Amino acid sequence: MSSQEQLPGKVCVVCGVDCSGRPRVKDPRGRYFCRECYERAARRKKRREAEMAAAAPPPEEPLEAELIPEDEDAGLGLFGELSSAEGDAAVATVREIPCPSCRNPMPAGAVLCMRCGYNRQLGTRMGTAGAAQAETGGGFSFGALAGVGSLLKQPWLAGAIPAAFFLILFAMAKSNENFAMIYVGVQGIFGLVVGILVLIKAFCQGVGTGFLCLCVPCYAIYFVFSEQNDSVLLKWAYGAAILSSIMSYSVSYSVGGVID
Incomplete structure (x- = not known):
């Protein structure tokens, strides 16, 4: 082979x-x-x-970045951080402006202040919870407790309506003991509610003012009618409470001492 x-x-x-x-x-x-x-x-x-x-991991930085000296690189990083911080501060300053009404910071593009309800386009304050607190000095809102918006627009109704009611009940109570007892009971509740509102308002203004209104009735009258120029609703209600209280004593004497 x-x-x-x-x-x-x-x-x-x-x-x-x-x-x-x-x-x-x-x-x-x-x-x-x-x-x-x-x-x-x-x-x-x-x-x-x-x-x-x-x-594979992403490609590394270009080699040109490593040619920068170490001291210059550190300087550039420091200036970059400073310029970034200044830019953030400038943006924050531009984005927030004070409310023209309550000076509360609000976004530059916002129209309505969430604290006091001020409308920048209309130039008026809206009916918000914050606005109610701003008007009453903070702690307590008598407008919300009073109820209807008509009483806020016409505060004299807070005195006229209770006064008219008690006058009608007073006329019936002068000749009827049952109506007299009803009058005294209803007036006592009304006077207690108004008195509590006055005390709350006084204690919101100061502890000393609250104790004076609690212990000295004459000072309570002075506090409501002289110092509370912004609480017209409370003035009318307190006036109706005083008038109905005077009529309550008259009713108790006219029916032969219904109340001792």
Whole structure:
């Protein structure tokens, strides 16, 4: 047998099959691959490269950034922080303005103040809870306790309505003991409610003022009618309470001492 016949054929290094009569590929090292094995190996290689590229970290900063000296780099960072802080302060200053009515900070684009209810476009104050507290000096809102908006617009009704009611009841109580007892009971409740409102208003102004109104009735009258110029509603209600209290004593004497 000749030496040429003993030489092995073109065997694929992957699958070990003789690919002499089949499509094949020869690498630079002289190895043979059948085309199917070569294409599968190429696809696997591309897939591995794609997976490695997806898992690779982001590229580093350009090398030009490392050419800046260390002292200059530190200086630039410091000035950058200072300029950023100044820019934030300028933006914060521009974004907030004081309310023209209560001076509370509000956004520059806002129309309505959430504290006092001032409308910048209309130039008036709206009926908010904050506005009610601002008008009454903070702690207590008599307008909300009084109820209806008509009483706020016409505070004299807070005195006229109770006075008219007690006058009618007084006329019936002059000749009927049952109506007299009803009058005294209703007037006592009305006077108690108004008195509590006066005390709350006085204690909101000061502890000493509250104790004076509690212990000295004459000072309570002075406090309501002289010092409470902004509480017209309370003045009318307190006046009606005083008038109905005087009529209550008259009723008790006229029916023969219904109340001892």
